[in-house]
Amino acid sequence: MLKYTIAFLKIHEKLLMINRQKAPWQGAWNGVGGKLEPGETPEACVIREIWEETGIVVHDQQFRGIVTWEPDKEPIQGMYVFLANISAQEVMDLPRATREGILALKDISWILSEDNFGIVPSIRFFLKHTLDETNRPVDYHCVFDGDEIVRTEVRPLHEAVLR
Template sequence: MLRYTLAFIRYNDEILMINREKSPWQGAWNGVGGKLEAGETPNECVIREVREETGLKIIQPIYRGMVTWNPDEEEAQGMYVFVADIEQKDEMKTPKRTREGILDWKKETWLLSEKNFGTVPTLRYFMKDVLDIGRIRPADYHCTFSGDAVIRSEIRPLPETAAPFSF
């Protein structure tokens, strides 16, 4: 079982992101998420983490797979990735400072731009597919690092039965 979850909260063509206050990837934009607690499923964790970090209550986050990585040839680490669409963003005024960093809505096109180096580096390898719920199945998006640089990425299919409630 992986130790972390990550959520991309969408409203139309914008995604709620956090500019990280702490390492790893201090100063980079990322989705909202955190560490699984004992006895918690990935689905329960992402709902709790989104509530704690943003105040938003998401009901049915959509499981989109996993992002895994090997830092400097160490054992693989990773997180379960979800997408949650909200109908109103009025309750989430941004920018908003939190203990984890600064929350703000970012245009999907800005986040996915190949010229954007302001996000966590793994996002450019998986975010587009994760957001494409209608066409792309959940997968394991794997990155291998050398220092802070991604030196290899691959998309690994997940079994048809993989879903957050089966973890």
């Protein structure tokens, strides 16, 4: 089982993002999520993390795959990726500072822009495919050298992960 979850909360052509206040990726825009607690399922974790970081309750999150990465000579790590649609009423007080960072709505085109260096680097690799709900969940694999991605690969998921 992987250690982390990440969620992208979508409203029209925007995503609710958080500018992280602490490492890893301090100062970079990211989805919301966090570490699974002992005995917690990825679905329960992402619901809890969304609530803790945004105050939004979701029940219709969709599993969209996993992101795995190989940091410098460490064991492979990863996170479960979810997508949820939210309403305008849930995000009326933005931007807003929280203990985790600053929450704000960002245009998807801005997030995916090749000229945008303020986003966690792996997001540009997997987000477009993740947002297309007709795509089957896959493993988006990244190999890092420091903070730089040196190789990416899209791999099929094993059936056990899809259950």
